[in-house]
Amino acid sequence: MGYLNTKGVKERTFDAIVIGSGISGGWAAKEFTEKGLSTLVLERGREVKHLKDYPTTNMMPWEFEHRGQLTADLVKENPVVSKCYAFREDALHFFVKDKEHPYVQDKPFDWIRGYQVGGKSLLWARQTQRWSDFDFTGPARDGFVVDWPIRYKDIAPWYSYVEKFAGISGNKDGLPQLPDGEFLPPMELNCVEKYFKDKMASAYKDRPVIIGRAAHLTAPQQVHFDQGRAQCQQRDLCQRGCPFGGYFSSNASTIPWAMKTGKLTLQPNAVVHSIIYDEKQQKATGVRVIDAITKKATEYFAPVIFVNAAAINTNLILLNSVSARFPGGLGNDNGLLGKYFAFHNYRGRINARYEGYMDSTTEGRRPNSGYIPRFRNLHKQETDFLRGYAAGFGARRTNLPSTGWGEQLKQQLDKPTPGLWAVGSHMMGETIPKEKSRLTLDPSQKDEWGVPLLHVDMAYDDNDEKMLKDYFDQMKAMFETAGFTDIEIEDSKQAPGLDIHEMGGVRMGRDPKTSLLNEWNQLHACRNVFVTDGACMTSTSTQNPSLTYMALTARAVDYAVKEMKKGNI
């Protein structure tokens, strides 16, 4: 590779390098810079500045040429990303189009990406449920993968730490499977959701219905004002970027915070090609970067490197970081790098109507919904499949469909008549990571930055199918108990990946023989490289994972800096 950069090595040397500026990389940047380390964040995408680079944020619905809808050409050119519900006319510019970074689907896999400063933190649905010991002890109890090297008590203080800064709204529900956090006031369940909650509480011992815990400033504190953020206005247009900073994104929160320390160097359009391993020093010394536009190569150096490129790209970077010491990828002594990759099963949906509360309705919008924490196989194994699922739940008042033609139709449109309530739920199932579910590099094809194309090879298994059926059976029974009608179940049959909760490949564990990372997210075999995004996850739980990435990241930076001070890194 041509080494063309003329700047001196000194100018390209930092105290810490962070790869990626999304949810986890933003946290690494904040923590390192706050602790006084000069930190380089390398981001393959373009700069997206809070407020300034949200071009659609204040547009009215009628100002969109197709009122939000995708054109047929866009759908045709983007069979993968156009499946994501948030890939709409107002947020197209924050998603990677299919052709921009190709990959090989050995089996169907939808890889949904946001390459820009902020990554997918601009686009996420902001659901932030803590994991519990039911999750961290799951593999040990049920005998799959390897034991997590951490327990809830290890991460609990870090959940609190990141929650206070990010701002998480939620209700203290006192549930062991979904521990309470440092909550701002909860959003509100509506009348039919409350009705369902009460019905379930009387019909079942174990099926609480709660309002989702979500990264929205329902009552901003000083630490949020200090970030320049303000109260969430419940516009529910979050995917455009929020002019109030009402929800947590790297762009509104961690990145500007890190910038204020004066210690951050943020380098957009910097595609990390690989991590450089020095045989003599027996550690990583820096990273090789390809300029996204000019394709020029540059090397940057630091004593510690955090890989936060989002689960799949993190695997890709490590697999591509080959050296004489690590011919199969950095830290990959046991051949497990890229394996035991997993995701969440989001295939199940159920919709129905409810003919109660006919004199009531809602007003305004709510960027959040109800949540039913996992109840299956929670305290003990009770079904013919392992683990369980959480579920989203929501209700909204609909209007009667308009009928007829001409003046009659117009009158109905001008004075809509409220109809029944529409209720719905979707499944969030834990999947079991398997050795054969894996990411590998193509032996010959490369992308335009000289990085091998990635192969993705994984599928649903029998456990997933059984769990899906159970979700349908249970949720249908729950809906019937509540007197909901016109119940329709739907298997979306969506491919793995569209859940956008991809995890694993560089899993944590106690034993270097069976895991890549230790309990501090540190590569067993290369101690100055840390992985704290989804790639590190040993198992998948049912809860949305990003809050856990934030907590693991803050915890790992704290550890890394202490180790550096002790001279161990």
Place this chain on the structure above:
Amino acid sequence: MIWMGATVAFLPSCVYRQDQVHMQLKHLQINPDQEKLLASLADEIIPATQTPGATDLGLHFFALKMVDDCYDSVGRDQFMSGFKAFAENRSADNALTLEKAAADQKMAGFVNGYRSLIVRGYKQSEYYMTKVVPYKLVPGGYKGCIPVTAAATT
């Protein structure tokens, strides 16, 4: 590509030339007579009363734009063949209403599809979203349970 938005469509009709279609389309072939028919059908779906109707709001242009850009080629062909069938039947029988045509297998797809595009265009027009059922860009909150009679906005 020119999209004649609601404001443009409020201009007096003399800006329309007789021999030309008033918007550029990428795929659909629409001649001025067909455009006229689509405009009058739009007004049959949502007529001008004391308040603006479909063509006042440019909704026939919106519908064509959506078919042209957002329908795939199969959908576009179905739309056009249904429309042509309707146009033929209508010229044979001036009393043929959209409602009646909706019962005919050949025309139903076009008639219902066009109706829902016009309805959608109406409900998502600036006029409707500011004057009829006001849309709030910044709602400021969410009320989970209020009497239907008190509800003001969506």
